[in-house]
Amino acid sequence: MLSRGERFINSLKDERSVLFEGKRIEDLGSHPAFKGPLETITSLFNMLDDPSEKDKVGFKLPDRVSYAHSSFLVPYTLEDLQQRSLAFHTWSKETHGMMTRLSDYARSMITGWYAARKELGKLDPHFESKITAYYTAARDQDLFLTTAIVDPQIDRSSGLEDGRVAERFLHVVRETSDGIIVRGAKMIATGAPYTHDFIISSFLEFKPEEAKHAHVLIVPANSQGIHIVCRESFTDMRKNDHILSSRYDEMDAVLFFDDVFIPWERVLLYGKSETVLTLRANKTANSLAFHQNIVRYVAKLEFVTGIAFAVAESIGVNEYLHVQEKLGELLTQIDTMKALVIASEVQAKPDDSGVLVPELSYIHTARNIGTRFYPRAIEILQQIGGGGFVQVPSRFEDFFGVISNHMHHYFEGKTVSAEKKVQLFKLAWDLIGSPLGSRHELYERFYAGDPVRAYAKQYSESDQASFTDPIWRLLRETSK
Numbered sequence: 001m002l003s004r005g006e007r008f009i010n011s012l013k014d015e016r017s018v019l020f021e022g023k024r025i026e027d028l029g030s031h032p033a034f035k036g037p038l039e040t041i042t043s044l045f046n047m048l049d050d051p052s053e054k055d056k057v058g059f060k061l062p063d064r065v066s067y068a069h070s071s072f073l074v075p076y077t078l079e080d081l082q083q084r085s086l087a088f089h090t091w092s093k094e095t096h097g098m099m100t101r102l103s104d105y106a107r108s109m110i111t112g113w114y115a116a117r118k119e120l121g122k123l124d125p126h127f128e129s130k131i132t133a134y135y136t137a138a139r140d141q142d143l144f145l146t147t148a149i150v151d152p153q154i155d156r157s158s159g160l161e162d163g164r165v166a167e168r169f170l171h172v173v174r175e176t177s178d179g180i181i182v183r184g185a186k187m188i189a190t191g192a193p194y195t196h197d198f199i200i201s202s203f204l205e206f207k208p209e210e211a212k213h214a215h216v217l218i219v220p221a222n223s224q225g226i227h228i229v230c231r232e233s234f235t236d237m238r239k240n241d242h243i244l245s246s247r248y249d250e251m252d253a254v255l256f257f258d259d260v261f262i263p264w265e266r267v268l269l270y271g272k273s274e275t276v277l278t279l280r281a282n283k284t285a286n287s288l289a290f291h292q293n294i295v296r297y298v299a300k301l302e303f304v305t306g307i308a309f310a311v312a313e314s315i316g317v318n319e320y321l322h323v324q325e326k327l328g329e330l331l332t333q334i335d336t337m338k339a340l341v342i343a344s345e346v347q348a349k350p351d352d353s354g355v356l357v358p359e360l361s362y363i364h365t366a367r368n369i370g371t372r373f374y375p376r377a378i379e380i381l382q383q384i385g386g387g388g389f390v391q392v393p394s395r396f397e398d399f400f401g402v403i404s405n406h407m408h409h410y411f412e413g414k415t416v417s418a419e420k421k422v423q424l425f426k427l428a429w430d431l432i433g434s435p436l437g438s439r440h441e442l443y444e445r446f447y448a449g450d451p452v453r454a455y456a457k458q459y460s461e462s463d464q465a466s467f468t469d470p471i472w473r474l475l476r477e478t479s480k
């Protein structure tokens with residue numbers, strides 16, 4: 001019998017149009033750009049059938065036999081919430097935080113919409129039945145999901161009033177009795193080539209007349225007319241030289257929709273701008289999904305910190321005060337992020353349906369400071385290792401094979417052998433200097449939207465009077 005992971009890989013042999021280097025890929029599982037990351041995902045999926053792992057990443061379905069990933073668990077108690085957290089943590093730890101869109105984020109958004117179906121059902125009479133059917137299918141069939149939200153960068157100073165922009169942003173061109181036909185593009189969807197479905201919406205603040213652009217859709221990746229246009233691959237299968245790039249390049253792609261038909265059952269909302277805005281602002285769904293973002297972030301910070309400690313020890317610079325200060329800073333990053341995760345969980349409150357919703361204000365804070373923590377953590381690693389990252393020879397095996405005695409002589413570290421030191425610095429370079437590493441820094445700056453507007457939103461949506469009132473009171477008292 002095929003494993004869960006193998007079934008996942010087989011399920012990708014469909015009519016999808018994945019374009020890479022100008023050609024359509026026929027078999028993702030054997031393609032050099034995808035083989036490594038898909039093997040990683042296969043092993044993560046298989047954890048759900050491994051008796052020693054499945055309770056960490058999954059929960060029992062109503063049949064009390066099969067397991068589904070805990071991102072589909074609707075939390076009613078703190079234990080449920082922590083079970084979700086454990087699943088996010090376990091997958092992130094397995095990939096050292098280097099695979100960020102393992103579907104658990106998008107699955108959580110679906111779980112959140114399902115959990116809030118009574119409330120959201122007020123937006124559209126068919127919403128509740130559609131989301132219930134989809135949630136159940138996605139959960140029971142282990143569907144891999146990703147989001148495609150951001151519209152293409154055509155001219156950010158113009159909105160939908162500009163025809164050039166409106167025509168390229170995803171919009172409905174026709175309605176039929178069976179569904180809608182959409183045209184346009186979406187800017188980035190991570191994991192797009194191997195996803196089953198795209199969760200599609202937009203960050204736009206629609207006006208009522210912009211109804212054709214206002215929709216929330218669930219679109220199968222193999223729909224006719226979708227072109228999944230991949231960026232350059234950052235996979236490097238020289239495993240000893242690129243431990244991370246050989247396994248974790250989760251691939252980002254642009255989506256072109258060439259008059260794609262979407263049946264009504266996959267159109268969650270369409271045509272009423274205010275309903276789409278209300279759904280997007282739904283606290284239950286956003287909290288459950290964004291909670292995943294910050295749990296997985298801890299694993300990544302721990303990984304960078306581990307590498308920084310090892311680099312510092314291996315060349316004996318951990319004895320310097322300023323290096324210790326920087327290593328200490330990395331620890332404060334981890335504790336800050338962990339504390340915000342804990343705070344969001346223990347201060348979770350039930351929504352009107354009794355679903356326990358993590359405290360969103362801590363989650364927003366964690367996502368915002370995360371945009372600054374990661375670039376700073378990478379900067380610290382550079383400051384600690386200096387030129388050591390580029391002194392390593394091109395190919396690990398070759399050099400130790402050809403001029404072994406010199407290698408052992410000149411590459412030895414304070415606490416480690418030459419081989420271990422070269423391996424360690426290659427790993428660190430893969431994190432800070434490889435194409436994959438640079439992509440991760442960009443990802444952490446932008447994955448949650450524009451960080452500038454996200455910080456500004458924290459201010460504009462805050463209870464400002466609670467901060468300024470005491471100041472005015474103090475001034476009044478002083479001037480009496």
Ligand SMILES: Cc1cc2nc3c(=O)[nH]c(=O)nc-3n(C[C@H](O)[C@H](O)[C@H](O)COP(=O)(O)OP(=O)(O)OC[C@H]3O[C@@H](n4cnc5c(N)ncnc54)[C@H](O)[C@@H]3O)c2cc1C
Pocket residue numbers: 101146147148149150153156187188189190191252439442443446447448449450451452453
């Ligand atoms: C590696 C990576 C993977 C991603 N994966 C996904 C994914 O899977 N799914 C998904 O939906 N999205 C994904 N994203 C997209 C991400 O959500 C966007 O990059 C993010 O929302 C920022 O939008 P943008 O890139 O279009 O930048 P822009 O919004 O174009 O911003 C560019 C610059 O212009 C400024 N700017 C632009 N407009 C304004 C304005 N109105 N006011 C003030 N300043 C402005 C910004 O501050 C910024 O400095 C991914 C991004 C990256 C980098």
